[in-house]
Amino acid sequence: MDRREFLRNVTLWTAGAVIAPPVFHITPRLFAATGGRTDIYTAKGKDYKRMVNSLIDEMGGMKQFVKTGDKVVIKPNIGWDRNVEQAANTHPDVVAALALLALDAGASKVSVFDRPCNEERRCYQNSGIKPAMDRIDDGRAECTYIDDRRFVPVRIKNGKSLSEWSFYRDALESDCYINVPIAKDHGLTGLTLGMKNVMGVISGRRGRIHHNIPQNLADLNTVIRPSLTVVDATRILLENGPSGGSLSYVKTLDTIIASTDPVACDAYATTLFGMDPGDIGSTVRAYKMGLGKIDLHQCNIINVS
Amino acid sequence: MNIRVLTKRLRQISQIGFLLLFLFLFRHTDYTGSDTIPYAVNIFFRWDPLVAASVWLAAKEIVTLLLPSLFVVLLTLVFARAFCGWICPLGTLIDGAGYLIKPVVNRRLNLRHIKYMILLTVLVSALLGVQWLAFVDPFSLLVRGFSFSVDPVFNAIVTNFFDTIYISGPSWLSGLTEPVYDVLKAYVLPFKQSFFYLSMLSFVLLGAIFAMELISKRFWCRNLCPLGAMLALISKLSFFKRLPLSACKKCELCIDKCRMDAFSPENRMRTEECNLCMDCLEYCDRKISRFAFSAKPSRQRVDLSRRQLVASGAAGVVLWSLTRVDAAAKVPSPTVIRPPGALDEAEFSARCVRCGECMKVCIRNALQPVFLEKGTEGMFTPKLVPRLGYCEFNCTLCGQVCPTGAIEKLSLEEKHGFVIGKAYVDKSRCLPHAFSKPCIVCEEHCPTHTKAIDFHTVAAEDENGKKIELKQPFVIESLCIGCGICENICPVDGNAAIQVAAKSPESKTGGGYGL
Known part of the structure; x- marks a missing residue:
């Protein structure tokens, strides 16, 4: 479907939203296999870029996820006007390393974006992510601000709590979506991990998601299915999350986790906080909807460092 | 090109140069990736001697930020009202508008005294502590008009044009327009569409200045501008003037064409009215018109009678006393949340020249002009409107651009502790409190x-009677700085279920509760 046709459809959908809600079809290949054992890869060390490279290497290389000419979306958490040390946003080295790997794998475009809670220019700048992406001197790599014209309504076919929400087109249309959350404390959900990171690609008053947040997040995650999830636990935020502030809430773990199973990634990351995966409502609901594994006994934890 | 035309061209180049400087600084009154703004974006206010005089009188203090105004005073002492003719961007825009708007009546109205009366009224009121520059300072009117109306309207029109093509046009067309749009976004358009209260009024006030061109050329500058009046008075001491000091009887083109109407009915030069545009060099058939230093004073006196002088002083006192009997002076105004770094209310109000710089620079579009909540006197002063935008925790831009120090420049550490108000939860509307629904978006966003x-x-029990654990938010009063992000993102429709009340002037601890 070309852009013209796409936009015409969107216009029609929007006009007829009440009688005929739009359906954005989820391609079957994105539904990860739920049988068998899942591999969770972890790396520990100080050189985050090298750790990312080793992790992806161990998983079979970026070519497993990115084919030549693919449009790649790397979705970090750039939610807050905080610096790298304050552990409120994904580490820029992790993002940049993934972007470089995707470019090497032959991506035609690598887009990095998020819909921040604070002012976007300040977040992009002070998180260090825009400067890191700007240093990658490659026309295919871009770190762009959200363009409000590019949200499209999506009917969430498998949703149990949400039936419709608008998503960012670039995220929906990407050939490879890499979710790169940071692991941190969150007042309502206990922790914010990969499942919650999807909130950066949806539109509207996101506060409404909070009424029934575990199920809502699971529902949203039936639409955005990452090919790869990389959880940044190089430093984690233990308190005052998700925005943090004081460095006394930050614990350095020098750990990065990667898996093709978004639920297993969240489950494993939860244990780093001394919590049980079952404590996190969104992980439980996502597991129940068949989005991935929650039982770490059914996973192979592969340490690559 | 002969020397006479060349001089005029130089003046035009200077005018366009300063207008471009003004527009450049206007566009750069914004966040540009650094916590500090690298340019003195407020320079047009800081070298405005009218602002300096009015602020120094009202604040009873020499505000050093405004010392550049002495440069303009010096310039005027040497070159008379060259500022009006060669520098003032409003004057340049008026001259530009003159190509489109021609006077329909073109009578030689003698209203020059009004500008002196406005000047005196404003300064007498300032001495009593009331600031009226919002309504008469040319840059205050210009910057506010641009910030609140011209620029947002410009952006809205351009953006709508490109968006319409992008959304409804054929893809080959948007393929052509989108790259153009990208360039415009990068260099010409503001980063985001801004929204302002009083945009219509600001537009009308600025537009009126241009509409007056229908009466005569530079009507505002000749008759109303109090800065022009001030420079006119100073220029009486200047030796640089147009010679001869009266028009010859031959063609009188210099009188007819003079944009400032700088000749008396007896054809004598009013040196204080001349803005040195140098047009008369070109028109003069006999080539006797020239500009030079001369100690010879013009025999023409300033257009201000003793009676007018007394009347304007009295007007200043009356205007001051009117603000004191305004009910707004008696009631608390919890909605008027001043920006971080704002001085105590009385001093803030005396120093603020309502220039709109802080509102222009506010990256969350949160600072908005006050209408009548603080009386007529408080009109166009800034307030935070949290439902529109909140005060960004790590941003200190408003204090950086304030030309008078009404908003102090804060370090990041000072900003983090500066209390502008206090939030309070409305338990009758808050989702977890009133409806047993989970939420706490306010807690999530709180930046301290x-x-x-x-x-x-x-x-608690949810609506189906199921037992649930519920997190009910409350404000820790001693930690809240009143940034308003909680009110901004509260998902409850209409009024937020958590709201910020302005810091109460009575409260030394900064409590919005008056504690």
Whole structure:
């Protein structure tokens, strides 16, 4: 479907939203296999870029996820006007390393974006992510601000709590979506991990998601299915999350986790906080909807460092 | 090109240069990736001697930020009202508008005294502590008009044009227009569409200045501008003037064409009215018109009678006393949340020249002009409107651009502790409190390093009677700085279920509760 046709459809959908809600079809290949054992890869060390490279290497290389000419979306958490040390946003080295790997794998475009809670220019700048992406001197790599014209309504076919929400087109249309959350404390959900990171690609008053947040997040995650999830636990935020502030809430773990199973990634990351995966409502609901594994006994934890 | 035309061209180049400087600084009154703004974006206010005089009188203090105004005073002492003719961007725009708007009546109205009366009225009121520059300072009118109306309208029109093509046009067309749009976004358009209260009024006030061109050329500059009046008075001491000091009887083109109407009915030069545009060099058939230093004074006196002088002084006192009997002076105004770094209310009000710089620079479009909540006197002063935007925790731009120090420049550490108001939870509307629904979006967003919003976990029943654990937010008063992000993102429709009340002037601890 070309852009013209796409936009015409969107216009029609929007006009007829009440009688005929739009359906954005989820391609079957994105539904990860739920049988068998899942591999969770972890790396520990100080050189985050090298750790990312080793992790992806161990998983079979970026070519497993990115084919030549693919449009790649790397979705970090750039939610807050905080610096790298304050552990409120994904580490820029992790993002940049993934972007470089995707470019090497032959991506035609690598887009990095998020819909921040604070002012976007300040977040992009002070998180260090825009400067890191700007240093990658490659026309295919871009770190762009959200363009409000590019949200499209999506009917969430498998949703149990949400039936419709608008998503960012670039995220929906990407050939490879890499979710790169940071692991941190969150007042309502206990922790914010990969499942919650999807909130950066949806539109509207996101506060409404909070009424029934575990199920809502699971529902949203039936639409955005990452090919790869990389959880940044190089430093984690233990308190005052998700925005943090004081460095006394930050614990350095020098750990990065990667898996093709978004639920297993969240489950494993939860244990780093001394919590049980079952404590996190969104992980439980996502597991129940068949989005991935929650039982770490059914996973192979592969340490690559 | 002969020397006479060349001089005029130089003047035009200077005018366009300063207009471009003004527009450049206007566009750069914004966040550009650094916590500090690298340019003196407020320079047009800081070298405005009218602002300096009015602020120094009202604040009873020499505000050093305004010392560049002495440069313009010096310039005027040497070159008379060259500022009006060669520098003032409003004057340049008026001259530009003159190509489109021609006077329809073109009578030689003698209203020059009005500008002196306005000047005196404003300064007498300032001495009593009331600031009226919002309505008469040319840059205040210009910057506010641009910030609140011209620029947002410009952006809205351009953006709508490109968006319409992008959304409804054929793809080959948007393929052509989108790259153009990208370039415009990068260099010409503001980063985001801004929204302002009083945009219509600001537009009308500025537009009126241009509409007056229908009466005569530079009507505002000749008859109303109090800065022009001030420079006119100073220029009486200047030796640089147009010679001869009266028009010859031959063609009188210099009188007819003079944009400032700088000749008396007896054809004598009013040196204080001449803005040195040098047009008369070109028109003069006999080539006797020239500009030079001369100690010879013009025999023409300033257009201000003793009676007018006394009347304007009295007007200043009356205007001051009117603000004191305004009900707004008596009631609290919890909605008027001043920007971080704002001085105590009385001093703030005396120093603020309502220039709109802080509102222009506010990256969350949160600072908005006050209408009548603080009386007529308080009109166009800034207030935070949290439902529109909140005060960004790590941003200190408003204090950086304030030309008079009404908003102090804060360090990041000072900003983090500066209380502008206090939030309070409206339990009758808050989702977890009133409807047993989970939410606490306010707690999530609270930016203080120890969150000023915490929650009690209570056992409750949801709407289906199911037992649930519920997190109910409350404000820790001692930690709240009133940034308003909680009110901004509260998902409750209409009024937020958590709201910020302005810091109460009576409260030394900064409590919005008047504690």
